[in-house]
Amino acid sequence: xxxxxxxxxxxxxxxxxxxxxxxxxxxxxxxxxxxxxxxxxxxxxxxxxxxxxxxxxxxxxxxxxxxxxxxxxxxxxxxxxxxxxxxxxxxxxxxxxxxxxxxxxxxxxxxxxxxxxxxxxxxxxxxxxxxxxxxxxxxxxxxxxxxxxxxxxxxxxxxxxxxxxxxxxxxxxxxxxxxxxxxxxxxxxxxxxxxxxxxxxxxxxxxxxxxxxxxxxxxxxxxxxxxxxxxxxxxxxxxxxxxxxxxxxxxxxxxxxxxxxxxxxxxxxxxxxxxxxxxxxxxxxxxxxxxxxxxxxxxxxxxxxxxxxxxx
Amino acid sequence: xxxxxxxxxxxxxxxxxxxxxxxxxxxxxxxxxxxxxxxxxxxxxxxxxxxxxxxxxxxxxxxxxxxxxxxxxxxxxxxxxxxxxxxxxxxxxxxxxxxxxxxxxxxxxxxxxxxxxxxxxxxxxxxxxxxxxxxxxxxxxxxxxxxxxxxxxxxxxxxxxxxxxxxxxxxxxxxxxxxxxxxxxxxxxxxxxxxxxxxxxxxxxxxxxxxxxxxxxxxxxxxxxxxxxxxxxxxxxxxxxxx
Ligand SMILES: Nc1ncnc2c1ncn2[C@@H]1O[C@H](COP(=O)(O)OP(=O)(O)OP(=O)(O)O)[C@@H](O)[C@H]1O
Ligand SMILES: [Mg+2]
Numbered sequence: 089x090x091x092x093x094x095x096x097x098x099x100x101x102x103x104x105x106x107x108x109x110x111x112x113x114x115x116x117x118x119x120x121x122x123x124x125x126x127x128x129x130x131x132x133x134x135x136x137x138x139x140x141x142x143x144x145x146x147x148x149x150x151x152x153x154x155x156x157x158x159x160x161x162x163x164x165x166x167x168x169x170x171x172x173x174x175x176x177x178x179x180x181x182x183x184x185x186x187x188x189x190x191x192x193x194x195x196x197x198x199x200x201x202x203x204x205x206x207x208x209x210x211x212x213x214x215x216x217x218x219x220x221x222x223x224x225x226x227x228x229x230x231x232x233x234x235x236x237x238x239x240x241x242x243x244x245x246x247x248x249x250x251x252x253x254x255x256x257x258x259x260x261x262x263x264x265x266x267x268x269x270x271x272x273x274x275x276x277x278x279x280x281x282x283x284x285x286x287x288x289x290x291x292x293x294x295x296x297x298x299x300x301x302x303x304x305x306x307x308x309x310x311x312x313x314x315x316x317x318x319x320x321x322x323x324x325x326x327x328x329x330x331x332x333x334x335x336x337x338x339x340x341x342x343x344x345x346x347x348x349x350x351x352x353x354x355x356x357x358x359x360x361x362x363x364x365x366x367x368x369x370x371x372x373x374x375x376x377x378x379x380x381x382x383x384x385x386x387x388x389x390x391x392x393x394x395x396x397x398x399x400x
Numbered sequence: 401x402x403x404x405x406x407x408x409x410x411x412x413x414x415x416x417x418x419x420x421x422x423x424x425x426x427x428x429x430x431x432x433x434x435x436x437x438x439x440x441x442x443x444x445x446x447x448x449x450x451x452x453x454x455x456x457x458x459x460x461x462x463x464x465x466x467x468x469x470x471x472x473x474x475x476x477x478x479x480x481x482x483x484x485x486x487x488x489x490x491x492x493x494x495x496x497x498x499x500x501x502x503x504x505x506x507x508x509x510x511x512x513x514x515x516x517x518x519x520x521x522x523x524x525x526x527x528x529x530x531x532x533x534x535x536x537x538x539x540x541x542x543x544x545x546x547x548x549x550x551x552x553x554x555x556x557x558x559x560x561x562x563x564x565x566x567x568x569x570x571x572x573x574x575x576x577x578x579x580x581x582x583x584x585x586x587x588x589x590x591x592x593x594x595x596x597x598x599x600x601x602x603x604x605x606x607x608x609x610x611x612x613x614x615x616x617x618x619x620x621x622x623x624x625x626x627x628x629x630x631x632x633x634x635x636x637x638x639x640x641x642x643x
Contacts, residue, residue, distance in 0.1 A: 259506055259507070259513060262502075262503070262506060263506075263507065265492075265494070265495070266492060266495075266503050268494070269492035269493055269494050269495065270490055270491075270492055270493075272454070272486075272490060273490050273491075273492060273503070274475075275454075275473075275474045275475050275478075276452060276454070276474055276475075276478055276483070276484055277475075277478060277483075277503055277504050277506075277507055277508055277553070277557075278475050278476075278478040278479045278506075278507035278508035278509070278557065279475055279507045280473075280475050281475070
């Protein structure tokens with residue numbers, strides 16, 4: 089580890105510590121916005137760990153998230169809460185592995201459609217099972233407070249950053265960057281591309297399921313249309329792309345302004361949120377394909393003096 | 401006698417009705433540079449693709465040191481020790497020159513990681529004449545330098561067999577001389593190489609043996625002098641009508 093690494097780790101730990109103080113402010117409004125921000129930070133950052141290097145756009149976040157909320161919904165009365173988060177993590181990872189094995193050999197566009205369909209499929213299955221048992225949803229009545237949820241999600245987001253940092257330095261992370269650049273070169277350099285992609289896809293799957301499990305008590309009552317809302321998948325993609333999926337901290341740069349903006353927009357125009365989300369999606373894809381961070385890199389590259397050897 | 405590094409036994413590839421490679425059989429001995437030559441569309445690249453696992457054979461067998469690799473996926477063939485370049489250079493555009501070479505060192509036949517991989521990649525960059533250019537983006541390179549990076553990348557895993565598909569194509573006369581002496585130096589290192597090539601000078605000065613293909617079939621085999629004076633070969637290159 090170099091000096092810069094240690095400095096960055098210390099700074100990140102310090103930032104995390106400062107964020108952990110938010111619930112002490114006593115403001116319910118800011119705490120609730122804080123929960124949303126850390127939730128999307130965990131979701132978008134883990135999403136970008138996979139989709140950044142591979143350029144595969146996954147719309148499966150809602151599927152994993154929904155599975156997580158249902159783990160809590162079904163198990164909170166019988167099992168300790170921490171174990172539910174663990175079960176969600178494993179289930180999310182397994183589901184992601186299955187989806188990965190089934191789809192990652194497909195080309196990009198089929199992957200997008202499949203992941204979107206997956207969330208819908210899981211939702212329909214759960215709705216069907218519930219209808220047979222005569223219920224519409226589940227009550228999740230716990231003594232877990234909003235501040236507890238905030239702290240758990242913050243710890244999860246911290247873990248995602250740590251995992252992302254470690255993956256970025258690992259062979260797996262390097263393999264994924266090579267795959268993203270040129271899959272043919274990757275294959276002929278000895279990389280098992282299918283295995284690498286499946287392994288990394290398990291990370292966002294697991295994180296989204298844990299996020300769902302942690303957030304379930306906040307909803308009090310969960311039903312499939314809430315737990316598997318496709319809107320969530322799109323929000324995550326938009327935030328990650330807005331910030332820039334090419335860097336570990338890129339999505340965070342998108343999450344904060346988007347959450348704040350979204351909060352005010354959706355309270356002023358509650359009927360038009362889906363429309364606005366769609367517009368935001370188009371604007372980002374057209375104007376900022378590599379996100380804020382990509383834009384900054386571009387500006388920096390232009391400003392930097394040209395390498396004299398390059399002209400030789 | 402030693403087992404050949406590579407043997408093809410009746411290797412055939414069909415694309416629908418087209419037989420691109422027809423019952424190819426040849427051996428490549430250790431430390432040998434074999435030229436795979438023939439007119440455009442004769443099936444040279446397809447043969448390279450079959451050896452490296454980019455394409456699956458329709459029939460026949462490929463043996464590496466006597467053991468079959470015919471059905472292995474491409475990444476495992478690479479791990480067993482066959483590394484290739486591409487007829488159209490393929491580099492990793494988002495990475496530096498050094499990272500491009502490291503990419504060849506991490507997952508292949510001989511695996512290295514971290515500091516060891518970097519120093520190895522740096523020494524290979526020096527080996528192919530790119531000393532001090534490791535930090536550049538690949539977009540900043542001249543054409544011959546992109547070829548050098550690709551060569552360094554395939555060398556990085558210490559392969560038993562190198563497949564170079566028209567590595568010298570597109571170079572200007574000065575660069576061609578540089579390229580030929582670079583490959584000559586690899587031969588002097590005792591590397592085993594299959595070279596697909598159109599440049600006759602290069603074939604004469606680099607190859608120990610040649611296999612000549614026409615329309616997917618082997619029509620001649622021998623030293624460069626032998627095959628290049630073979631009437632069948634001359635006819636294949638000039639086209640039947642001219643003879
Ligand atoms: N993937 C493919 N699908 C269908 N036909 C193919 C495919 N690849 C090659 N071919 C055909 O197989 C034949 C041999 O092609 P190949 O690329 O091996 O020739 P080559 O000897 O490398 O030629 P060149 O000197 O032009 O590179 C050609 O007729 C080509 O059109
Ligand atoms: Mg060819």
